[in-house]
Amino acid sequence: MRIGTVGNGAMAEALGQHWVRAGHEVMVGGRDPGRAAAVAARIGADSGSLEEASKYGEVVLLALPAEVAVEVLTELELAPGTTLIDCTNAFDHRDFTLAVAAMAESISQAVPHVRVVKAFNLAADAVWRDAPQSFEGAALGVPICADDPAAADLVGTLVRDLGYVPVPAGTLARASLLEATAALAVGIWVTGGDVRTLFPPKAAAFGSTPPTG
Template sequence: MRIGTLGNGLMAEALARHWAREHEVMIGGRDPGRASELAGRIGSQAGTLQEATIFGDVLLLALPAEVAVDAVRGLEIPPGRILIDCTNAIDQQDFTLAEPAMAERIARAVPHVHVVKAFNLAADSVWKRPPDGLGVPLCGDDPAAVTRVGQLISDLGCTPVPAGGLGRGKLLEATAALAIGIWVTGGDVRRMFPPLDAAFGSVRPGQPEAPDREEEIGAGPAEAAEVGPRRRRVGVVEAHENAGCADEAEQHHHSGDQAAPAQPS
């Protein structure tokens, strides 16, 4: 895969260093000297931003959020390129979003490009040496583009977590703002979420399941799973017993209809 970075800062270095081991990489920068310096450190090529857009099948947008939209709008990006947006427009004073839906703004600026939101939930220091299996959510509208970015996530030893279309990218940006605000106060966002097997209540969202009997309402999924088959087994037994009683009653009924044998005189 050929990858071009739009930017030569810390995020570009952290991610491109991994990818340069398996892919062809060009560091594209607004400062040719800094781009060449970074390329020399990681063993890749260097060029301008425009040269990187021509070089890469996949482009990493690693510019400051405040200049990202204007930068991509000013480039002649070939149609069909995949553009990874890792930006976060966060107000550093109160850790809220200074600009909501950055990924969608970028997509509107370059509608002929497949934008995928990814890598925005961790700082460059994490991407230098990410924990094995770290989940990396990504959002995009083009399935092929999402798959290719997922491969680049896997190349880091991480786990791609498809999180829906690009319209959900704003949720990743809001999550980043929330997490950063908690981290800077010493909080641990990993403690905010339960494990997957405890993530849902009695009914999974979008998958309603009616209980077998009214008295089962309120039972947890494990109890309902056990009670349901037991109820069905009891119902089958009751049906057989009722059928047996009916047969016996019918036999008595027919025997009563028959004439009694004549008594000898």
Template sequence: MRIGIVGTGNMAEALGTQWAAAGHELLVGGRDAARAAALAERIGARAGGLADAAAFGDAVLLALPYDAAVEAAAVLPLRGQALIDCSNPVGAGFTLVTEGGPSAARRIADAAPGAHVVKAFNVCHEGVWRLTPPVFDGRPLTVPLCGDDEGALTLVRELVKDLGCEPVAAGGLERAGLLEATAALLIGLWVGEGVDAQAIAPPRAFATGGH
């Protein structure tokens, strides 16, 4: 698969490294040509500008902070690609800066009507995506996906599996805000309170009162 990576930060490197190792063809695009070239060399990809990465991929990873992601989505040359939004609109106090309005994913989709946005990879720290694979207590990590286009979802499911993870349908893009709120809650527990956030949910057998 051809994958464009828009951005040169930690998420771009973590996911790009795994996908390059899985045999995909990558092009890293950044505003800073030197940073894009350096990242591309580290992960075994080509380098270019933001527009080059967007035009290159069958799937495009939008690996930018939320504010920059919306701005970039509005100008990128996207023509029907799967656009993966991994951003978290989390501000001070681990609150959503999008509270009361559309989700980050919806705002990105509205800014880029030529793309099929899939919300994914936003719940975990970039360090998790560097694990090969992310398996905990013998159980592969599950990655929830929100999107409206089945073709785009199919591509992203393949990319999830390339990480050694299991994709799970979390609904259409209208539910992406729930994923973003989940990330805000978990980050607040992990970082703000030092709590093992996994401990807040019972095993599935007990989730609805059964056992």
């Protein structure tokens, strides 16, 4: 498939390199042609402006700082039906609270003609860049929130291209849970904790009540 990245930073490069390797055509889009071209050259992609990348294909990775994402997007005139992957995290790095309560939903309201899919926000760029990694023998699960099942499936394919496992996590109304989870996890990691210790395995999660769903 054809994938444009709106942004030429760490996330665009980390994810884009795998999609190129998997055989997709990727255009790295940036506001500075030189920076976009340098990233594109490193990963074997094309480069262009933000506008060009946003119109390049059926999928657009939104890889901008959350504080500018909506403003930039509304200037881009994405084609109706485009699948827009929102990997943004809008947390305040001073105290790991959310600066925007529901980023993916805000994006969807700003560009209602596109199919917004929340994914790739839970792990750092190095986890994507160095994919596939397995942790304690299990491939990383990547939660996906979307209202459009076809768009969710498409992003699931792009998760598998990294060697990771897509995990359906509900509609876009639940994307804010992923955003809050990222803020919680990073806040715990930076203060020396390990979020991997927070949850029991599924078999133990419900005690004597069998889990459903």
